[in-house]
Amino acid sequence: MNNLEALVQVMYNIYLVLNKEQLTFTFIDLFGDPNTQLTRQQVKDYLKISESTYKRKVKDGTLRPVKLPGGDRFYLKDLLAAYLESKQKGRI
Template sequence: MNKIDALLDVLSKIYQILVLVYNSKYHGSLVFDEDPQMDRQEVKDYLGISESTYKRKVKEGVLKPQKLPGGDKYYKSQLLGEFKESRRRGRV
């Protein structure tokens, strides 16, 4: 792991801690207004995965969508770990 990846990892952990502290103190949920909600297609494009990979990850419980009448929805902050894995594999 090079220095930039290590720095990005530390910064993402700091961000997660700040989100937890801020939301537990003021809102009780883990979503900022700046945290965009993404639909199924946006998630596949963001992670660089196919429809079959998406379905497999949902079935395995790696991706946990919010089931809403308009379809599956995610918050971008929920996808951080999967985004790192996609970047590691060279998909994005």
């Protein structure tokens, strides 16, 4: 696990702890329903990346699609690390 994935896991664990305290915001408020499935194009739009960047991230394992007959699908919860990277690089 790289540092970014470890950080995302820690943040998610903090969210789980804080959510038990009944805070006024939720993960869904911040990032959307984590079980939402996104298509390939929706992922590219969400992360504001090109087709070549998408292919490179899938090849190096940064993005891990669920392979379905209708095309790749992603769970929103699995895109958090990529979202944070895009945010850091100023794409979002």
